[in-house]
Amino acid sequence: MSSRLLEINNLNIAFGSGKNVFNAVTDISLSINSGQTVALIGESGSGKSVTSLSVLKLLPANGRAESGSISFDDKEILQMTEKEMQKIRGNEISMIFQDAIASLNPAMKVGVQITEGLKYHKQMPKSELRAVALSLLEQVGFHNPAHIYDQYPSQLSGGMKQRILIAMAISCKPKLIIADEPTTALDVTIQRQVLDLIADYKIREDASVLMITHDFGVVAEYADWVYVMFGGRIVESGDVFTIFNNPIHPYTKGLIGCIPSLESDGERLKSVYDYSFEEAGYKGRKFAPETYSMESKVYHAPSSLIEVEPGHYVRLFDESEVTIVG
Amino acid sequence: MIVRLLKQPQFLIGFLFIVSFILLSFIYPSVMDVQKESKFLYDENEVIVGIAPFSPKDMPPFGTDMNGKHLLYLVLEGAKYTILITLVIAFLRIFFALFFSLFHRKSKSTFFDDIVQATLYIPTAILAYMFMVPLFVKDATEPMGMMTLIVVQCLILVGIGVPPLVSTFSEEIRSILAKDYIVSTFSLGSKKPYVYYKHVLPELSSKLLLLFAQQAIQTLILLAHLGVLAVLIGGSKTVMMGDIFNLTPSTISLSGEWAGIIGQSYQKLLTAPWIILVPLSFFAFTIFSINLMIQGIQNSLESNKS
Numbered sequence A: 001m002s003s004r005l006l007e008i009n010n011l012n013i014a015f016g017s018g019k020n021v022f023n024a025v026t027d028i029s030l031s032i033n034s035g036q037t038v039a040l041i042g043e044s045g046s047g048k049s050v051t052s053l054s055v056l057k058l059l060p061a062n063g064r065a066e067s068g069s070i071s072f073d074d075k076e077i078l079q080m081t082e083k084e085m086q087k088i089r090g091n092e093i094s095m096i097f098q099d100a101i102a103s104l105n106p107a108m109k110v111g112v113q114i115t116e117g118l119k120y121h122k123q124m125p126k127s128e129l130r131a132v133a134l135s136l137l138e139q140v141g142f143h144n145p146a147h148i149y150d151q152y153p154s155q156l157s158g159g160m161k162q163r164i165l166i167a168m169a170i171s172c173k174p175k176l177i178i179a180d181e182p183t184t185a186l187d188v189t190i191q192r193q194v195l196d197l198i199a200d201y202k203i204r205e206d207a208s209v210l211m212i213t214h215d216f217g218v219v220a221e222y223a224d225w226v227y228v229m230f231g232g233r234i235v236e237s238g239d240v241f242t243i244f245n246n247p248i249h250p251y252t253k254g255l256i257g258c259i260p261s262l263e264s265d266g267e268r269l270k271s272v273y274d275y276s277f278e279e280a281g282y283k284g285r286k287f288a289p290e291t292y293s294m295e296s297k298v299y300h301a302p303s304s305l306i307e308v309e310p311g312h313y314v315r316l317f318d319e320s321e322v323t324i325v326g
Numbered sequence B: 001m002i003v004r005l006l007k008q009p010q011f012l013i014g015f016l017f018i019v020s021f022i023l024l025s026f027i028y029p030s031v032m033d034v035q036k037e038s039k040f041l042y043d044e045n046e047v048i049v050g051i052a053p054f055s056p057k058d059m060p061p062f063g064t065d066m067n068g069k070h071l072l073y074l075v076l077e078g079a080k081y082t083i084l085i086t087l088v089i090a091f092l093r094i095f096f097a098l099f100f101s102l103f104h105r106k107s108k109s110t111f112f113d114d115i116v117q118a119t120l121y122i123p124t125a126i127l128a129y130m131f132m133v134p135l136f137v138k139d140a141t142e143p144m145g146m147m148t149l150i151v152v153q154c155l156i157l158v159g160i161g162v163p164p165l166v167s168t169f170s171e172e173i174r175s176i177l178a179k180d181y182i183v184s185t186f187s188l189g190s191k192k193p194y195v196y197y198k199h200v201l202p203e204l205s206s207k208l209l210l211l212f213a214q215q216a217i218q219t220l221i222l223l224a225h226l227g228v229l230a231v232l233i234g235g236s237k238t239v240m241m242g243d244i245f246n247l248t249p250s251t252i253s254l255s256g257e258w259a260g261i262i263g264q265s266y267q268k269l270l271t272a273p274w275i276i277l278v279p280l281s282f283f284a285f286t287i288f289s290i291n292l293m294i295q296g297i298q299n300s301l302e303s304n305k306s
């Protein structure tokens, strides 16, 4: 059994204050062992990015982790000072962002941006920084690193930019890489390249990956464990084979039913709640957090994750009778 | 940056206008055949046929003021003071505002913001007037010398421009800090000072020139307004003028900047309108030139983005 690297327990994240409080993430628990790739899958707006940003304590100013815990390497992240976090960011946990174009400073050479993490975490002379950056560029598949080093982001294609982001993320050999939909903006062939680069790094350094995606095809290929997220909550989780062979929640079933084909161009996932499985419920209890009836969404009630078989959890309402209002 | 700007025709034209104004202002006495004053107009028989002020028709190109001083030279003489004072004020406004917004961002005082927002609707000329009048009162009782007076006046003009700029800068910095690549660099472990120095300031600096030009325009407008209110940079002196039968007190600008020309003769708007219209149109023309530069800057910022 490999050891726990990241463990999130009952995490709640809210935005705004007073009357405008918005709970983006409710009661999320998630764990990643070292050497594991864990996928967090869910539709747009379900809270995936917010969850991953909270691991690095980089939530936007109006957001905060209200309760729960995030422990990394047995240290509580939510208790850490900004200084302690700076030592972890980029060095032990790094992030590959959704939008490669926006994640690079347009006015700075990409080579210089790659060395930013190294400057902080590894004391090395300037000349060496450049050498390391060049070798990183090579690792992410550039054949002419010296040329790329001096380019500005606008001179590179989307896939190249995403590879630059990967080079930045792996520069300090972190134990955990959070990849937030790293391939959304890329076409299918390049998606593979980028995902393979991450997977290669994982194997080479025995690192862990939190793969955020809305594409069950990616999950099937790269992940060991899956968390399905819906409306800020985990609705189903389990190891990848179980989830694929025996999905229970209608939302998961919907997701698996619509694995994007090779032709689809990473279009945003609409709600794929599969109504046909809704009526069944599970052992007399309805699926949470939302129940649909005649296509109208109803009801919010206490719910919890139920272990339906070892390691396989599904979110159900606590009470067996869910009154349908409206 | 500079090279790219000079390739923008609008910027270049505006820039050349301003520069040649200042240059002319410094060198005109040596290159032009200067006859600065014509108090009287004589006919062939050396008989006086007219007395100042002369209209532009009688004394081209711009006529003279009450004392027979040619407006062309007054305006040229004043250009250096006017434009340089304006540039200095605009620069100091930007400088202080940037300083405050970089080092005072911690105190997210909405109260301060609200006060600033409220004062934005008071015409700056009135604000400046309110601060300047006590100064003149003090100067009248215990004279402080022209240089001191100019410095204090400039500080007032700088001061009233800083608070709104601080809000502008803070807003700008906030929006830069919200950009994805800032989150990205923080996610690599960057510290705040580094992020400000390497990412925020460079991005801000492209806007600084633009804001500087805008401030220059605001200052020019403010000076023109103050001139009409007879608040003159460098102070003024009241002297008795006119002929012995018709003595009138009038104010004379001591520094010679354009607002002063306006201020000292605004009572003559009806009888000798050109005395006011000439410096006013130079104000307008300078503002127009700076606006051309602003267009150029904006164009180059746009082309920078793509």
Ligand SMILES: Nc1ncnc2c1ncn2[C@@H]1O[C@H](COP(=O)(O)OP(=O)(O)OP(=O)(O)O)[C@@H](O)[C@H]1O
Residues within 6 Å of the ligand: A015, A016, A022, A024, A042, A043, A044, A045, A046, A047, A048, A049, A050, A051, A060, A062, A063, A098, A214
């Ligand atoms: N700064 C913010 N202020 C207020 N609400 C926010 C903010 N950032 C995110 N949210 C809200 O939090 C929820 C979750 O957002 P999040 O970005 O995590 O979604 P996501 O699952 O990553 O979606 P996507 O697939 O589009 O990236 C959304 O409903 C969003 O509106």
Ligand SMILES: [Mg+2]
Residues within 6 Å of the ligand: A048, A049, A050, A098, A180, A181
């Ligand atoms: Mg997201």
